[in-house]
Every structure is written in C-alpha cells, then in structure tokens.
Amino acid sequence: MATLSNSTNIFWQDCQVGRLERQKLLNQKGCVVWITGLSGSGKSTLACSLSRELHSKGKLSYVLDGDNLRHGLNKDLGFKAEDRAENIRRTGEVAKLFADAGLICVASLISPYRRDRDTCRAMLPDANFIEVFMNMPLELCEARDPKGLYKLARAGKIKGFTGIDDPYEPPINCEIEIKQENGDCPTPTLMAGQVVTYLENKGFLES
Ligand SMILES: Nc1ncnc2c1ncn2[C@@H]1O[C@H](COP(=O)(O)OS(=O)(=O)O)[C@@H](OP(=O)(O)O)[C@H]1O
Numbered sequence: 001m002a003t004l005s006n007s008t009n010i011f012w013q014d015c016q017v018g019r020l021e022r023q024k025l026l027n028q029k030g031c032v033v034w035i036t037g038l039s040g041s042g043k044s045t046l047a048c049s050l051s052r053e054l055h056s057k058g059k060l061s062y063v064l065d066g067d068n069l070r071h072g073l074n075k076d077l078g079f080k081a082e083d084r085a086e087n088i089r090r091t092g093e094v095a096k097l098f099a100d101a102g103l104i105c106v107a108s109l110i111s112p113y114r115r116d117r118d119t120c121r122a123m124l125p126d127a128n129f130i131e132v133f134m135n136m137p138l139e140l141c142e143a144r145d146p147k148g149l150y151k152l153a154r155a156g157k158i159k160g161f162t163g164i165d166d167p168y169e170p171p172i173n174c175e176i177e178i179k180q181e182n183g184d185c186p187t188p189t190l191m192a193g194q195v196v197t198y199l200e201n202k203g204f205l206e207s
Pocket residue numbers: 038039040043044066067070079083084085087088108109110111112147149158159160161162166
C-alpha cells in the first residue's frame with residue numbers, strides 16, 4: 001500500500017470561486033451522507049432511493065457505492081483490514097471533494113470498522129458528516145443474500161466475510177438509524193424520507 005504524506009514542498013492553491021458561492025448556485029449545502037451496514041442491509045437501495053428523492057426536489061447528489069468504487073478507484077484493494085481502511089480513507093477523501101463542490105454526497109460502503117468511519121468524519125466539519133446506520137439483523141441480510149455471498153461465506157468459500165468471520169462494529173453515535181419496526185423493514189421510500197427529513201431540518205436543502 002502507498003505510504004501516506006510522502007509529498008514535500010507542496011502548497012495549497014486557493015481559487016476565487018469558493019464553496020459558499022457554489023452552494024448558492026445550487027441552493028443547497030454540501031455534505032456527506034455516509035451509509036454503513038452489513039452486506040444486504042439495504043445500503044445501495046437507500047442510496048439510490050435517496051438520490052432519486054433529492055433529484056425530484058431539485059437537489060444535486062452523487063452516490064459513491066463501495067461495490068462500484070471497487071471496479072475502478074479501489075480495484076487494487078481486497079478485504080483484509082488494512083485494505084478496507086484504505087478503501088474507506090480514499091472514499092472519504094473523494095466524498096469530501098464532492099461535499100466541497102456543494103453536492104450531497106451519498107457514500108454507501110460496509111465500512112465495518114468504527115475507526116475508519118471516524119477518520120472520514122474527522123475530514124469534514126462535524127455537522128457535515130451524517131452517519132446512517134442500517135441496523136438490520138444479520139439473519140435478515142443473510143436471508144436476502146441477493147449475491148449468494150453469505151452462502152459462499154458459510155461454506156468457507158469466502159474468507160473474512162463481514163458478519164460471518166470478520167467483525168462489524170456498529171456506530172455508537174450515528175446521526176440516523178434505520179431499523180425494523182414491528183419486525184418489518186421500512187420501504188426504500190420511507191428510509192429515504194427519514195434521511196431527507198433530517199437534511200431538511202438541518203438546513204442542507206437550502207443555501
Ligand atoms: N469478504 C467480504 N466482506 C464483505 N463484503 C464482501 C467481501 N467480499 C466481497 N464482498 C462484496 O464487496 C462489497 C463490499 O464492499 P465495500 O467496499 O463496501 O466493503 S468495505 O467497506 O471495504 O468493508 C459487498 O457489497 P454489499 O453487499 O453491497 O455490501 C459484497 O458484495
């Protein structure tokens with residue numbers, strides 16, 4: 001893995017058009033909505049539903065999905081702890097750039113380790129990092145198993161699978177928790193609505 005902070009003699013270059021001007025143009029405030037949870041918990045479903053809902057309100061968002069990033073930016077990384085940490089760090093840096101551009105950046109990654117998520121939180125002004133915990137039981141995720149990965153993990157054909165033989169550390173102080181009510185998972189529209197309401201209440205959907 002690349003060593004961090006190898007560059008020396010570098011200087012920050014400021015530009016006349018700044019974040020506030022971009023936000024005014026877009027009539028919204030840039031932020032990062034970071035969705036964490038087990039595989040199959042509904043991260044991508046929420047990310048897409050949220051992006052659609054924001055679009056219909058005239059708000060610009062962009063989804064960074066863990067699976068998709070691993071096809072490009074993060075294709076050199078696997079699933080051992082240090083690779084996951086680098087995966088989260090890179091994604092956090094990209095999300096920070098999108099937020100600086102004035103967009104509502106929706107990152108959906110398992111991001112199983114608390115420390116890695118907190119590293120991303122520390123990259124942004126605190127209120128601009130909104131951690132959403134998909135608090136779905138492992139049994140539900142495993143029953144869904146849309147990619148058949150839990151089955152492979154249970155059969156020992158995938159090693160170090162989150163929730164099976166690799167840990168998932170739930171958030172302690174997340175901004176939003178999505179969970180079952182009376183044994184039912186909220187619909188994608190309801191899940192997105194919960195996040196949109198939070199963004200509205202905190203003033204992110206106006207400049
Ligand atoms: N060992 C192991 N553990 C967990 N997940 C695995 C593993 N191997 C492959 N996959 C598939 O990779 C997707 C998760 O990628 P992420 O980048 O979100 O993972 S992480 O945040 O770095 O932990 C995840 O996608 P989602 O189901 O969308 O979460 C899986 O499809």
